[in-house]
Amino acid sequence: MREPRVIVIGNGMVGYKFCEKLKSKSDFFKLIVFGEESRRAYDRVHLSEYFNGKDEEDLSLSTANWYHDLDIKLYLNNPIVSIDRENKTVRDLSGINHGYDFLVFATGSAAFVPSIPGIEKEGVFVYRTIDDLDLIKAYAKKAKKASVIGGGLLGLEAAKALIDLGIEQTDIIEFAPGLMPRQIDPAGSRILVSKLTALGLQIHLNKNTTSIAGEACISEMKFADGSVMETDMLVISAGIKPRDELAKDCGIITGPRGGIVVDDRMQTNDSCIFAIGECALHAEQIYGLVAPGYDMAEVLAANLSGDNKTFSGFDMSTKLKLIGVDVASFGDNFIQEPDCRTIIFENKHKGIYKRLNISNCGQYLLGGILIGDAAAYNMLLQTTNNRILLSENPEELIMGTRSAENDGAAGITALPDSALICSCEGVTKGDICKSVSEGGCENLDDIKKCTKAGTGCGGCMPMVKDLMLHTMKAQGKYLRNVVCEHFQYSRQELYDLIHIHQLKSYDTVLTELGKGDGCETCKPLVSSLLASLWNEMILKKGNDTAQDSNDRFLANIQKGGSYSVVPRVPGGEITPDKLIVIGNVAKKYHLYTKITGGQRIDMFGAHLNDLPLIWEELIAAGFESGHAYGKGLRTVKSCVGSTWCRFGLHDSVSFAIRIEERYRGIRAPHKFKSAVSGCIRECAEAQSKDFGIIATEKGWNLYVCGNGGSKPQHALLLASDLDSDTCIQYIDRFLMFYIRTADPLTRTATWLNKMEGGMDYLRNVVVNDSLGMAATWEEEIESLIAAYKCEWKEAVENPAIRKRFSHFVNSPEEKDPSIEFVEMRGQKRTPDWKIA
Amino acid sequence: MTETTKWMAACRVEDAAENGGVCVKSGEEQIALFYFTRRNEWYATQNECPHRKQMALSRGMIGTLTDEPKVACPFHKKNFSLKTGECLNGDECAIKTYPVKVENGTVYIALKSTR
Ligand code: SRM
Ligand SMILES: Cc1cc2nc3c(=O)[nH]c(=O)nc-3n(C[C@H](O)[C@H](O)[C@H](O)COP(=O)(O)OP(=O)(O)OC[C@H]3O[C@@H](n4cnc5c(N)ncnc54)[C@H](O)[C@@H]3O)c2cc1C
Ligand code: SF4
Ligand code: FES
Numbered sequence: 044m045r046e047p048r049v050i051v052i053g054n055g056m057v058g059y060k061f062c063e064k065l066k067s068k069s070d071f072f073k074l075i076v077f078g079e080e081s082r083r084a085y086d087r088v089h090l091s092e093y094f095n096g097k098d099e100e101d102l103s104l105s106t107a108n109w110y111h112d113l114d115i116k117l118y119l120n121n122p123i124v125s126i127d128r129e130n131k132t133v134r135d136l137s138g139i140n141h142g143y144d145f146l147v148f149a150t151g152s153a154a155f156v157p158s159i160p161g162i163e164k165e166g167v168f169v170y171r172t173i174d175d176l177d178l179i180k181a182y183a184k185k186a187k188k189a190s191v192i193g194g195g196l197l198g199l200e201a202a203k204a205l206i207d208l209g210i211e212q213t214d215i216i217e218f219a220p221g222l223m224p225r226q227i228d229p230a231g232s233r234i235l236v237s238k239l240t241a242l243g244l245q246i247h248l249n250k251n252t253t254s255i256a257g258e259a260c261i262s263e264m265k266f267a268d269g270s271v272m273e274t275d276m277l278v279i280s281a282g283i284k285p286r287d288e289l290a291k292d293c294g295i296i297t298g299p300r301g302g303i304v305v306d307d308r309m310q311t312n313d314s315c316i317f318a319i320g321e322c323a324l325h326a327e328q329i330y331g332l333v334a335p336g337y338d339m340a341e342v343l344a345a346n347l348s349g350d351n352k353t354f355s356g357f358d359m360s361t362k363l364k365l366i367g368v369d370v371a372s373f374g375d376n377f378i379q380e381p382d383c384r385t386i387i388f389e390n391k392h393k394g395i396y397k398r399l400n401i402s403n404c405g406q407y408l409l410g411g412i413l414i415g416d417a418a419a420y421n422m423l424l425q426t427t428n429n430r431i432l433l434s435e436n437p438e439e440l441i442m443g444t445r446s447a448e449n450d451g452a453a454g455i456t457a458l459p460d461s462a463l464i465c466s467c468e469g470v471t472k473g474d475i476c477k478s479v480s481e482g483g484c485e486n487l488d489d490i491k492k493c494t495k496a497g498t499g500c501g502g503c504m505p506m507v508k509d510l511m512l513h514t515m516k517a518q519g520k521y522l523r524n525v526v527c528e529h530f531q532y533s534r535q536e537l538y539d540l541i542h543i544h545q546l547k548s549y550d551t552v553l554t555e556l557g558k559g560d561g562c563e564t565c566k567p568l569v570s571s572l573l574a575s576l577w578n579e580m581i582l583k584k585g586n587d588t589a590q591d592s593n594d595r596f597l598a599n600i601q602k603g604g605s606y607s608v609v610p611r612v613p614g615g616e617i618t619p620d621k622l623i624v625i626g627n628v629a630k631k632y633h634l635y636t637k638i639t640g641g642q643r644i645d646m647f648g649a650h651l652n653d654l655p656l657i658w659e660e661l662i663a664a665g666f667e668s669g670h671a672y673g674k675g676l677r678t679v680k681s682c683v684g685s686t687w688c689r690f691g692l693h694d695s696v697s698f699a700i701r702i703e704e705r706y707r708g709i710r711a712p713h714k715f716k717s718a719v720s721g722c723i724r725e726c727a728e729a730q731s732k733d734f735g736i737i738a739t740e741k742g743w744n745l746y747v748c749g750n751g752g753s754k755p756q757h758a759l760l761l762a763s764d765l766d767s768d769t770c771i772q773y774i775d776r777f778l779m780f781y782i783r784t785a786d787p788l789t790r791t792a793t794w795l796n797k798m799e800g801g802m803d804y805l806r807n808v809v810v811n812d813s814l815g816m817a818a819t820w821e822e823e824i825e826s827l828i829a830a831y832k833c834e835w836k837e838a839v840e841n842p843a844i845r846k847r848f849s850h851f852v853n854s855p856e857e858k859d860p861s862i863e864f865v866e867m868r869g870q871k872r873t874p875d876w877k878i879a
Numbered sequence: 880m881t882e883t884t885k886w887m888a889a890c891r892v893e894d895a896a897e898n899g900g901v902c903v904k905s906g907e908e909q910i911a912l913f914y915f916t917r918r919n920e921w922y923a924t925q926n927e928c929p930h931r932k933q934m935a936l937s938r939g940m941i942g943t944l945t946d947e948p949k950v951a952c953p954f955h956k957k958n959f960s961l962k963t964g965e966c967l968n969g970d971e972c973a974i975k976t977y978p979v980k981v982e983n984g985t986v987y988i989a990l991k992s993t994r
Contacts, residue, residue, distance in 0.1 A: 528945070550898070550917065560917050561898075562942030563951035563958075588899025592938045592953030595899075600953055604934050852890045852901035852912070859902075861909070861927075861934045876931045 046073045049347070050133055050143040052123045052289070054078030056087055057320030057336035058149030059104050064344035066113045071348070074115045075143075077135060079122035080172060083107070088333050088499075091200050093176050094207045102173070126293040128313055145347065148303055148311075148318035149340075150286035152331070156279055157192075161255030166276040170201040179278065183208040186275035190214045190264060192252060194222040198280035199365045202244055205278065214245040214272065216252060216264070218281075226361060226372040230389065231414050234396040238368050238415065241394075283331055285322045298324040307353035309343040317343050330357060333499060334466045341469065358428065358466065362413075362420045362502050368394070369417035374410025374427035375400060383409055386438050390415075397441040399423070406432055408440070421464075421506040422455075429462050455509050464506055467499020475507055479514040487511065524786060527564040530557040534712065534787050538572050547577060549589035567591040568787045571674055574710035575782050578830035580837050581673075581710075582844050593672035596848065597834055598654055601647060603873040604862050606654060608634065608646040609671035610661050611707060614681040614699035614719075615642030624664040632657055635870045641678035641716070643669060648871055650858040655848050658835040667833040668708075674788075675710040676717070679703035680728065684721030684738070691721035692738040698767060699727075702736075705771065706778065708831045709824075712785040712794075715778070716750075730758045733791040734774055739763065743770045747777055747805070748795040756792040759802050762810055772821065776809045779820035886980065886987040889923075895986060900937035900950065902926050903988065910977060910988060911937035913961060915948055921979035922961035923988045928952040929972045936974070 049065070049072045051058050062074055078084070085102040093102060110117040123133045132140040154169035156162060166186075168179050183189070189210045191202045194217030205213045215222075221232030222239075236246050251267035255277065263273045285302040287295075296304045296312045302324025309317045309325075320336040321329065330336060335357035345352040360373035378400050379385070388397040395415035402409055408427045413420055419441060425431070426440070433440075460473030478484045478493045490507060491497050497504045524533045532540065537556065546552045552569050553561055566589040574581055581590055582597075593599050598606035610625070625644055629636045632653050634646035649657055658668075670676065681699035685691030699719040706717075715733035720726055722738055728751075729735025735746045741764040749758025762773060785794040798804060807813040838844045849855040864871040889903045895914040903910045909926035926934050931954060939950045941961065948961040958967040964976040978989040 529942075553917075559946075560915070560943040560948070562944065562949075563940040563956060566940050566942065585897060588896050588940070592935075592940070595938070600935070600938070602931075602933075847896070850902055851904040851909075852894050854904045857904065859909075859934055 046071060047144040048073045048075060048142060049145045049147065050141060051076045051147045051149055052133070053149035053151055053286075053320070053322075054080070054084045054117065054119070055149060055151045055320065056084060056104065056333050057151070057340050058147070059084035060337050061147060061149060061319060061340035061344055062110075062113070062115055064340050065347060066115070068344055068350075069348035072145075074113075075141060076110070076115060076117045077121055077123050077133075078117065078119045080174070081120045082173065083110075083117070083119065085173065087171075090170075090173070090176065091204050091207075093173060094180070094204050099173060123289060126289060128293050128316070131315065144315065146316045147343065148287075148290055148316070148322050149320050150289070150322045152283040152285045152321040152329075154279060155282040155284040157252075157281055159252055159255055161257070161261070162279075164255055164257050164261045165259050166257070166261040167255065168276065168278045170197060170204070170278050170280055176204075179204070179276075180208060182276055183210055186210055188212045188214075188274050189276045189278070190216060190272065190274040191278045191280060192216050193280035193282070194219070194246065194248070195225065195280065195282070196223060196361075196363065196365075198278075199223070199239070201278045201280050202239075203365065206243070212243075212245065214247060214274070215239075216247050216250050216266075218249070218251055220249050222246070222248070223370065226376065227370065227412050227414065228377065228398065230387070231396050231398065231412050234389070234391070234394055234414050235368065235370065237391070238394040239365075242367070283321065283329070285324065285329055287322055290316075290318070290322075298327070302329045307342075307355065308346050309339055309354060319343055325354060326356060328356070330359070332357075332359065332361065337467055337499065338469065358424075360424050362417050369413065369415060369420075371413040371417040371420040372411070373420065373424040374408070376410045376412050378409055386441070388438075388441050399437065399441060401433065401437055405437075408433060408437070413441075421503065425458050425462050425464075425506075429459055431457055455506070455513055464510070465494075465496035465499065465503040467503075468495040468497075470494045470496040470503075472510060475510045476514045479511050480518060484511070485515065485520075526568055526787070527562055529553065529559045529561055529565045530569075532556065534568060534572070535784050537569065538576070538783055541569075541572055542576055547573065547579070548583075548585045549573070550585055561589070563591075564787075567594070567674075570594065571710050571712065571787075574675075575827075578709070578827045580832070580834065582834070582838060582847075584843065587844075587847065596651065596654065597668065597672060597838060598649070599672045601873060602876065603864075604859055605648045605650060605873070607671065608649050608654070608657055608661075609639070609643060609669040610666035611669040611703070612643040612678075613703040613707075614679055614696050616681070616696055616700060617643075621664060621666070624661065624666070628657055628660050631660075633871065635872060642680045643678060645671070648864060648873070650862065651848055651850050652856070652858050655839045655845050659839045662833070662836050662839065668835040670708060670834075673710060674712065674714050675708060676703070676706045677714050678716055678718075679706075680716075680718035680732075682720050682726035684719075688721055690724060692740060693721060693743070695719040695721035695727065695736075695738060698736065698743070701767075702771070702774070705828060706774075708834070709778070709782075709827050711778070711782045713788050713790045715781075715791060731755065732758060734758070734777060736770060742766050745770050745773055748791040748802075750790050750792045752790075754792075756796075758792075759795075761802075761806055773809050775824045776812075776817050776820050777805075779824050780805075780808060780816070882991055884978075885990045887990050889986045889988045892981060892984050892986060899941060900939065902934075902937040905988070905990060909934055909937075911939075911950070912979070912986065912988065913937075913941055913950065914986075915941060915961070918948065920948065921981065921986065922948065923977040923979045924950070924959065924961065924964060925975040927974075928954060928957065929966075929974060930955060930957045 054076050084104045121135050125134045132142050134140050154171045189205045191198045194215050202213050202215050221229050222235050253267050254265045256263045265271050287297045287303045290303045291297050303318035303322050305318050305323045309319050319339040342352045342354045362371035383400045386399040397413050399411040400409040458472050462472040464472050474494050478490050482493050484490045484493050496507050525531050549569050570589050629646045635648050637645050639645045679699045679702045681696045684695030717734050718727035718729040718732045719736045720729045729737050730746050731749045731751045735758050737744045743765050744763045745761045746758035747761045850859040865874050897916040900911045900913045903912050911924050911926040913922040926937050928935050933954050935953050938953050941950045949958045951958050959974050964974040980987050
């Protein structure tokens with residue numbers, strides 16, 4: 044007997060999941076898949092990440108040979124165009140007929156495009172496929188102003204994408220009186236509107252678009268209220284339309300508003316034909332989310348392989364992060380008094396809105412809405428779905444402060460083993476705990492592999508992590524943040540061990556404390572510990588190749604393979620003579636010059652071979668390394684202070700120089716920066732630094748643990764009105780505490796955020812010496828300071844090290860011929876990446 | 880068409896970087912030569928990283944993944960097997976590798992030429 048043939052129409056998320064499930068359950072079928080798009084099924088849920096650096100392959104759900112290896116025949120770019128139910132064949136675009144025994148519709152849906160006059164104009168897009176995104180990206184280059192029709196989930200996501208593409212102004216047009224009308228209530232919508240407006244989006248509610256005007260391309264939109272708005276492009280996100288056209292043509296029953304009608308076993312009115320995913324209409328409901336689609340795929344795969352499963356509807360709870368704003372709804376989110384009692388928490392100042400709907404008996408949570416802070420989402424969803432009895436004060440569920448961690452643990456213990464944690468993959472609490480207690484999983488990756496939890500939308504990961512930690516703790520396992528496969532220690536443990544054993548090179552550390560032959564994670568980490576402990580020349584033989592590439596060549600590698608040169612300019616103060624030296628050196632070696640954000644000058648585009656020559660000249664003129672490449676002190680910025688400024692209280696420049704010269708060259712888990720301002724006007728931006736100092740009438744205020752970067756955080760006041768020496772004493776202790784205890788690549792702000800007890804604890808350690816370590820630390824830092832030498836000076840003077848600065852080992856004089864530059868505004872720059 | 884192997888003298892053992900790489904010029908080509916001293920092994924690969932076509936692999940850190948010797952590109956830390964040239968992050972394409980031998984303190988790299 045020939046194996047039965049299953050043909051799947053559509054290679055989207057659900058079609059793919061069906062193939063995976065069917066193949067894992069049975070080898071009995073021949074699977075043939077037709078996809079209309081040109082690429083293998085990809086993660087549509089994370090489509091927008093295509094604009095944030097992810098490419099096609101990153102989004103793809105499988106590797107190229109996955110289909111081949113599982114013996115699945117995949118046709119791409121080849122939609123099915125008609126179906127002959129009598130002869131049980133489908134016809135593809137190229138006109139070939141293929142016979143089937145079972146036929147599965149996984150055709151998903153298309154964006155719903157309302158019939159507005161002018162909608163066909165150039166510059167109007169939908170947001171559904173990677174191809175759509177490519178078109179939008181190309182067009183956005185010449186657009187300044189964009190609009191989105193639809194203020195639902197997809198519309199907001201499209202608006203965010205437009206912001207990411209650099210469009211200056213984006214307007215959202217919504218027909219309904221509120222945003223996300225399916226998920227949130229009017230009060231929630233108001234908070235969301237104010238948050239999004241603050242982020243630069245213009246939101247228009249109750250607005251009905253009547254026509255789109257423009258020559259060939261869109262140039263303006265007209266509305267029912269008579270108003271008109273100019274726009275360069277438009278993205279339509281007004282809802283979805285199930286792709287049921289093929290089914291309809293061959294007499295399969297579809298719903299009046301679209302969708303292929305299926306029963307609980309995903310069967311249509313033809314017993315050989317099924318539909319799953321967004322094209323299926325089950326109990327008069329279309330599910331526009333991926334988790335129910337995956338559940339349908341499971342049900343159908345099980346039934347085809349002889350099992351008996353049914354689909355009984357699905358929870359539409361969702362949690363999203365829109366433009367950095369959490370939005371979640373769960374359970375019965377819209378039920379109102381008198382059918383329930385509601386608890387509402389609203390904080391307009393911070394843009395937080397939370398609503399809980401509680402049964403009239405006060406015992407159960409029925410559903411709710413969270414905006415601005417959805418940390419409690421997983422727990423609330425579980426409380427609803429598992430009908431967990433509420434405490435006397437259910438408001439604590441949303442008012443609970445930061446001690447949520449303990450509550451979280453208490454919360455997960457209360458869950459039954461059957462609680463569904465990952466709804467995309469149908470993984471329960473029991474499955475996850477078992478994978479840890481019996482399956483030996485000890486990290487999230489293992490759990491993902493073993494149970495598939497978190498491989499869909501990933502929203503359950505925080506809860507999976509809590510469950511993992513909880514189970515491991517219950518088993519008495521000691522949890523450690525180990526470095527990598529070569530060291531079964533945390534950074535802090537390694538620090539202590541290297542100290543105790545007095546180890547001085549990467550190789551001996553690896554031999555004594557680790558296993559295997561190292562990697563790019565542990566090498567820089569151990570090198571940094573060695574530097575923090577002993578402050579010896581980092582390029583000492585044997586340690587040189589254990590440095591990160593930038594440290595190995597004492598310069599930051601740039602696009603194209605050239606390097607940058609950044610001499611230290613303490614406090615940003617520089618003499619005219621030194622400026623002239625920089626100018627002359629840059630001219631001589633053809634370097635691009637730029638004032639950095641750190642109050643000094645960067646010279647870019649140096650050949651590796653030229654670095655020692657350049658530094659020789661700089662050092663002769665009194666410069667030293669600026670450590671722009673190392674994880675250590677970067678800059679101490681200053682404002683001009685009392686020497687010139689009419690408001691200056693103290694000499695901030697002198698103090699900045701003193702600090703920069705004190706801590707230069709000290710290596711730490713991450714780079715650290717500082718600044719000194721001469722008064723509270725704060726022109727040096729000290730409060731955005733790892734430690735920042737601001738002059739007061741009586742002395743200095745010391746702020747710690749701030750940073751700029753991608754997640755800016757203000758520094759917090761550690762101590763006030765200090766004299767200069769006490770201020771330095773506190774910084775000494777603070778830095779050594781940080782160097783000893785922070786995780787790798789953790790800036791001070793993140794270190795503090797993870798510290799139990801937070802700022803109060805830190806202050807106690809630094810100011811009141813609660814750990815009794817102050818004297819040791821002060822001694823240690825003095826020895827680091829005493830050991831300081833300019834690395835570049837040592838490098839140019841030591842022939843063995845200097846020799847390393849040539850590109851070709853067999854032609855030391857020759858520079859890398861592959862390095863190219865192009866001209867811009869009278870200087871040079873690197874050409875764009877050559878993409879493979 | 881026959882394949883012949885030509886051994887090119889690349890450098891002296893003491894010129895190579897211990898537990899790291901150096902770059903060798905071979906006509907128009909650039910070859911990264913690695914001396915994995917800890918394992919007493921030598922490897923050679925193309926110097927160009929296929930990810931963004933940067934001449935950089937010789938400046939990368941070497942190490943192992945379980946027991947597979949590898950190099951991490953200094954630019955975006957893509958990993959390549961030193962044995963097979965395969966990209967260990969699954970995505971980028973593989974790199975060329977060359978046999979290496981050491982005789983009398985000189986390191987040789989095998990260049991294949993077809994004619
Ligand atoms: C050159 C400079 C930009 C400029 O032209 O102005 C720059 C250039 C780089 N920055 Fe920066 N940052 C520069 C000032 C800043 C500032 C502004 C400041 O210091 O006041 C910030 C925000 C303040 C802060 O750090 O808190 C800044 C936040 C970052 C971050 C994000 C850090 C974070 O904790 O989020 C990175 C990424 C990292 O370090 O992991 C980064 C990383 C980098 C790297 C090292 C990226 C890289 O690996 O190639 C760039 C090195 C270029 C080079 O070869 O020198 N740069 N960078 C500035 C050099 C200042 C200097 O004189 O040393
Ligand atoms: C921007 C965006 C964000 C989203 N965010 C979320 C989210 O956060 N959470 C969530 O749960 N869901 C989200 N979704 C929805 C989710 O992506 C869908 O629910 C899911 O993709 C549905 O899977 P599917 O396989 O049914 O349909 P699809 O993934 O659309 O796949 C259907 C495929 O069938 C093809 N096809 C159609 N007709 C034919 C034919 N005749 N022949 C051959 N092939 C055909 C189509 O081209 C398509 O490739 C989002 C969707 C978008 C667009
Ligand atoms: S902001 Fe980004 S691009 Fe600009 S210098 Fe810093 S790291 Fe480089
Ligand atoms: S260029 Fe090598 S990893 Fe990007």
